[in-house]
Every structure is written in C-alpha cells, then in structure tokens.
Amino acid sequence: MDESTVKKLNALITVMVGAIIGLSIPQRSYLIPLIAIIVGLALMRFIKSKARTEGIVLEDERLELIASKASDKTFRVVTIALVVFGFALKALNNALGDILMYIGCLMLIVYLVFYRYYASKLGGV
Secondary structure (H helix, E strand, C coil): CCHHHHHHHHHHHHHHHHHHHHHHCCCCCCHHHHHHHHHHHHHHHHHHHHHHHCCCCCCCHHHHHHHHHHHHHHHHHHHHHHHHHHHHHHHCCCCHHHHHHHHHHHHHHHHHHHHHHHHHHCCCC
16 A cells, blocks of 8 residues: 555545435435444544554655644634624624624634643643
C-alpha cells in the first residue's frame, strides 16, 4: 500500500457514504446514513492506521500547519458571520437571531477551552 492507494481508498469510501446518504434521505431513513457514516469513518481510520504501521507518511508538519491555519481562519469567519447575522435577525425581531448568537457564544467557549488546554500542554499560558 502506498500514499496514492490510501487516497484512492479514502475517496472511494467518501463516494460510497455520499451515495448511501443520497439514496436514504428521500426514503426518510435516518438510521442507514448514520450507520454508513460510522462505518466509513471506521474504515478510513483503519486504513490510516494500517498505512502508519507500514511506514507511509500521510501528514507531515507542513500539512498540519496548513490545516491549523485554515481551521483558525474558518472558525473566525464563521463565528463572526453567525454573530453578525444573529444581531441582524435580532434587530428584525426574529427568534433565530438568539439561536445564532448562542451558537456563536458556544463556539467561542469551546475555542477558549481548547486554546487553554493546548497552551498548557504545549507550554504557554
């Protein structure tokens, strides 16, 4: 097994799970997609662990840094958008505004918890 095989298997699993979800939703079957997602994630995890035991490097420090930066920017943009839309809907007396602002606050709290955890674990605050 090499890196391209791992990528192809992961893509195949993703397509299969997507197809199962696409076919199950019109039938209003929600248990089948849930099972498909869990099985797909388990298979992808198994493939990744098998690749690691064979010495295949799937992620290096550069990819981890890229993912970290992308995640941080995504979090910031989505949180700001949620809060802005929440305030706009609240100004229009829409109850959805409260929900969006609560979700924004929850995201900030979760971010703070993880930030503190990693800062103490990696030598920081």
